[in-house]
Amino acid sequence: MVYYSNGMPVPDAMVHAVGTTMATESPTDTSGRYMLSELPSEDVNVYPDMATPGGSAVSALDAAYVLQSLVGLRPFSAQQQLACDVTGNGSLSALDAAMILQHVVGLLPSFPVATACNSNWVFIPDPGPAPNQALIEPQPGANSCTAGALSYHPLAPAVDQQNFLALLFGDCTGNWQPPLAGAVARSAPLASAPVVHASQLRPLRGRRLALPIWVDTREPVFSLNVRVEYDAAVLRAVSARTIGAARGAALAVNTADAGVVRIALARAEAIDAGRGPLLLVMFEMQSRDGIAAPSVSGQVNDD
Numbered sequence: 001m002v003y004y005s006n007g008m009p010v011p012d013a014m015v016h017a018v019g020t021t022m023a024t025e026s027p028t029d030t031s032g033r034y035m036l037s038e039l040p041s042e043d044v045n046v047y048p049d050m051a052t053p054g055g056s057a058v059s060a061l062d063a064a065y066v067l068q069s070l071v072g073l074r075p076f077s078a079q080q081q082l083a084c085d086v087t088g089n090g091s092l093s094a095l096d097a098a099m100i101l102q103h104v105v106g107l108l109p110s111f112p113v114a115t116a117c118n119s120n121w122v123f124i125p126d127p128g129p130a131p132n133q134a135l136i137e138p139q140p141g142a143n144s145c146t147a148g149a150l151s152y153h154p155l156a157p158a159v160d161q162q163n164f165l166a167l168l169f170g171d172c173t174g175n176w177q178p179p180l181a182g183a184v185a186r187s188a189p190l191a192s193a194p195v196v197h198a199s200q201l202r203p204l205r206g207r208r209l210a211l212p213i214w215v216d217t218r219e220p221v222f223s224l225n226v227r228v229e230y231d232a233a234v235l236r237a238v239s240a241r242t243i244g245a246a247r248g249a250a251l252a253v254n255t256a257d258a259g260v261v262r263i264a265l266a267r268a269e270a271i272d273a274g275r276g277p278l279l280l281v282m283f284e285m286q287s288r289d290g291i292a293a294p295s296v297s298g299q300v301n302d303d
Contacts, residue, residue, distance in 0.1 A: 001032045001163045002048055002123070005079050006174045009033075010166045012052050013123075019044040019155070030178075039155055045136075046162065047149035050121045054168040057176035060104055060223035061302045063097040063250060063266035065172040068222075070094065071268050080174070082122060083167040088113030088142035094250070097266060100170050101252035104225060105262040114169050117145035121166055124148050128161030140169075175302060196226060196298030199277065207285040209235070212243070212277035215300055220270030221246075221278075223301050225263070228281055230294035232258035238282040245271050246278035273300075 002010040009032030016025045020042045026034040028048075036046065066084050068074035069092060076084070076092070085092055086099050088111075102108035114120045117140050125135045125148050132155070138148035150162055168176050199212040211228070215221055224246075230237065237255040240263050242248070249267035261281055271278065285291070 001161075002028050002034065002166055003032050003163065004166050004168075004174075004176055005083075006176065008176070008178055010050070011178055013048045013050040013121075013166065015046065015048045015164075017044055017046050041157065042154050044152045044155040045149050046152075047136075047147050048123045048164050048166070049119055049147070050166070051119075052179065054120055054171065054176060055179065057168055057173075058100060058103060058170035059173075059299070059302055060101060060225045060264040060266045062170055062172040063100040063104075063264070064222040064268065064301075066092055066097040066100065067094065067250065067266060067268035069172075070097075073268055076172075079124070079165070079167060080172055082124075082138070082140070083169060083174075084172040085140070086111035086113055086170050088116055088140050088145075090141070097250055098252070100172075101250055101264040101266060103170060104264040105252045105254040106256075107252060107254050111169050112142055113140045113145075116141055116143055117147075120169050122148065122169065124165040124167070125150050126163045126165045128163070130159040130162065131156040133159075173302065195300055196224070196296060198228075198281075198294065198296040201283070201291065201293065208238070209283045209285060209291075211281040211283065211294060211296075213279040213281065213296060213298075214277045215273040215298075217273055217300055219300070221273045221300055222267060222270060224265040224278065224298060226261075226265075226279065226296065226298040228261040228263070228294050228296050230259060230261070230283070231290075231292050232286075234285065234287040234289065234291050235283045235294070236286055237261045238284050240279055240281045242278065243280045244276040244278055245273065 015034040134151040136149040139146040254262040
């Protein structure tokens with residue numbers, strides 16, 4: 001069986017068996033189970049891989065978890081350390097949090113460790129006992145990777161419970177869900193959320209305008225994911241920055257696509273959203289005719 005760190009089964013993984021004289025493979029079913037049959041009694045290595053993307057599992061809250069870990073506010077398990085080391089350099093730093101935010105807003109399509117490993121996933125052997133069995137622990141790196149595997153010298157006639165634990169690079173919260181359970185790609189527009197909203201556009205010097213963004217919640221804010229849509233015929237997004245209680249938070253902003261600004265914010269300590277706007281998005285007027293208010297949607301933490 002192949003299962004995720006939150007206990008969910010992992011469907012659509014491919015489990016490979018490579019021996020001295022043969023190679024075969026088996027996909028996992030919806031319960032995460034696989035079966036490799038008619039294997040010869042010889043030295044065999046068994047390992048999974050997976051091409052399915054991670055969907056919405058990686059969010060700005062994962063970056064907040066990394067920052068909290070760095071300052072001692074959140075202890076990380078060995079699995080979280082492995083999943084959140086997206087640089088692949090063997091340790092956690094603020095750079096891992098920055099890269100997660102860049103990934104969320106589309107500035108970093110693939111983490112360095114995922115590029116080096118040619119996969120967004122890492123698999124840890126977690127088997128029941130079997131004759132002649134050896135565990136090969138995964139060793140992701142910035143430039144090369146050793147995949148997690150089970151090795152048999154030689155393979156016994158029948159073994160079961162040869163399980164693997166799956167981790168998704170960047171998913172520090174462990175909230176991944178199988179696609180069949182309704183996971184939605186983060187690249188889709190964010191559903192409108194009433195707690196995230198904008199004030200009116202404020203005129204500045206020259207042809208510039210500022211859009212303050214607020215969060216209405218009494219809950220502590222550790223991360224924020226915002227999408228701003230605007231009329232690219234009359235406005236051009238220039239930049240975005242944190243203000244008020246959010247000053248000093250880690251921030252990633254993508255203004256590359258005309259008509260859309262994507263923003264991800266994270267901080268280790270809670271942000272008091274009741275003290276005023278948290279973000280300021282800057283625009284430049286392309287035309288003075290018919291400037292419509294941009295629309296704003298967003299997610300606070302992972303809500």
